[in-house]
Amino acid sequence: MIRAIATALCLSLASIATADTQIPNSRAEIALGFAPLVKQAxxxxxxxxxxxxxxxxxxxxxxxxxxxxxxxxxxxxxxxxxxxxxxxxxxxxxxxxxxxxxxxxxxxxxxxxxxxxxxxxxxxxxxxxxxxxxxxxxNSTEEMPFLPLRDSDNVAVGELVLAIGNPFGVGQTVSSGIVSGLARSGTAAGAGQGYFIQTDAPINPGNSGGALIDVNGDLIGINTRILTRSGGSNGIGFAIPANLVAEFVQQARAGNRQFEKPWAGAVGQSVDADIADSLGLDRPGGIVISALHAASPYRAAGIRSGDVILSVDGQPVTNGAEMVFRMAVAGIGSVAKIGGLIDGKHQVVEVDLIAPPDSPARNQATTGRKSAIPGMVLSNINPAVVVQFGLPLLSQGVVVEDPGDIGARAGLRVGDILLEVDGRATPDVAAVTKALDAAKNRLSMGVQRGARRVVMRFRL
CATH class of the missing domain: 2.40.10.10 (Trypsin-like serine proteases)
Structure with missing residues (x-):
């Protein structure tokens, strides 16, 4: 028995030594090492x-x-x-x-x-x-090696992956692991938002922007963040899915300088067990719509407050980040198939994916020298302005695009919404500039900043 095992081991080692270098295509071949795959990628x-x-x-x-x-x-x-x-x-x-x-x-x-x-x-x-x-x-005319993008919607938990990057500046390094989870959102440290692929392949500072590839050498994600308490890798890393990367590349080739994503014109909350029970759903999941803008394409498709969004283009969504990701991947100008509990029935409707409308007109204006607060840049609020400054969806009135030197010293900030001046409502830029020009000795301003409303008083 021992002799038979030894003979089999020798034959296996001999076959390894004489085999041609190639990409591993089976579990047995993967056990031999990732060297051919690393050489390719x-x-x-x-x-x-x-x-x-x-x-x-x-x-x-x-x-x-x-x-x-x-x-x-x-x-x-x-x-x-x-x-x-x-x-x-x-x-x-x-x-x-x-x-x-x-x-x-x-x-x-x-x-x-x-x-x-x-x-x-x-x-x-x-x-x-x-x-x-x-x-x-x-900046080169030479032909470059490149990695093909894989459809990241087909990635499965448990797949073997390699993370390639330059951690800590030590030079190009390869680490291996598996896909630990999908549809991760709101869990990565830092500025990144949205929807991630989770992996246990070690990712450290310097790996950011590196490749997460599968066993075929296709790119499934861009390594971006880790979840850590020590600053080092704890085996919980996150990658931005390749499908979103593909949309970025398409917009870059089209000449866009800033990324444009479709506007839903809706807000909602994830459906938990209590909400699911009240709606008659058999399990938690989806997003219940709580408010819709008048110009929302979802409203135009017949969706109303209280309806539940369960899927976008056949892919399930459980929170706002997933819904935004699915719309971003589809891109502006496409038609998304939105499935859910709509008007009390399970159905699928088509929604035109549009950019946030830049109407009505902003009528941007800068307050003049005679104004109580000169040098302040103001605009009327519309959906495009709401997105640009991160305002509440249903905001109305006038937003401060730039408070100017005097406005900043007075405590005004970019994104403040001016509701009234000296007790008079200010529904548009013309009303604000007129009220500021007429102010004498004292000035009061009703300001909305995020969810807070405050009254600011000044002595002129």
Whole structure:
């Protein structure tokens, strides 16, 4: 028996030694190692070195445990060069690269180093802080190695994956793991929002923007964040799905400088067990609509407050982040099939995916010298303004786009909504500017800031 096992082991080792190097296509082949897969994929994963100029405030109270918080705005500012290190993935032979916004966002100088040590400069074509993605173009006419994008909706929990990047600046590194979860939202640390693929493949600082690939060498996601208490990898990492990356690339090639996603014009909440029971659903899931804008395409399709959205294009949604992700992947100009409990019946309706309407007109204006608060930039609120400044969906009136020097010193902020001036309602820009021009000696302003409403009083 022992002799038979030894003979089989020798034959196995001999076959390994004589076999041609190829991508593993079965569980048995995967057990032999990932070397062929790594050899194929790593040329398309790059290191990115970015420089940006930031304003740093110099304060004599810096480092003081008590006074530094009291005097945060005290002191002068000076420009400082800030360096960042991350990774990126080449997605096409003409040098289109995807990385994270937090790696290259606002950078003034970007240097890309390939696996074979060639170096190139690159320009940012499109970036979006909310989704933590950026698309770059290499400044080179050479043909580049690249990774193909896989349909990330077909990714399954338990799949073997490799994470490739440049952790801690030590050089290109490969780590292995599995897909630990899908449809993760609101769990990653940092600025990134939305919908993630979770993996236990170790991801550390510097891996950001690197590749998460499957056993065929296809890109399923861009490594972006980790869930950690220590700052190091605890085996819970997150990647932005490839389907969203594909939409970013498409918009970048179309000439967009900012990412545009469809506007639902609706707000709602996840359906928990209590809500499901009250609606007669057999299980929790979906989003119950609580409010709709008058211009919402969902309203135009016949959806009303109290209806429940269960799926977008056949994919289930359980919260707002998933719904926004599904709409973003579909893209503006497409028609989404929205399934749910609509008008008391399970049905599917078609919804035109549109950009937030920039109407009625903003009528942007800057207050003049005779105004009580000169130099303030104001606009009428419409759906596009609501999205731009993150205002509550049903906001109306006038928004402060820029408070100006005097307005800022008086306590006004970007995104404040002006409701009234000296007791008079201000439904539009013309009413605000007229009231500010007429103000004498004293001034009061009703302001909405987020969910709070306050009255600000000034002596002129």
């Amino acid at each position: 790593t040329p398309a994963v790059v290191n990115i070195y970015a420089k940006r100029v930031v304003a740093v405030r110099e304060s004599p109270f810096q480092g003081d445990p008590f006074f530094q918080n009291l005097f945060r705005e005290f002191g002068t500012t000076r420009p400082k060069v800030q360096n960042s290190l991350g990774s990126g993935v080449i997605l096409s032979s003409d040098g289109i690269i995807v990385s994270n916004y937090h790696v290259v966002g606002m950078a003034t100088d970007i240097r890309v180093v390939l696996n074979d040590r060639r170096e190139f400069t690159a320009d940012v074509l499109l970036s979006d802080q909310a989704n933590d993605l950026a698309i770059l173009q290499l």
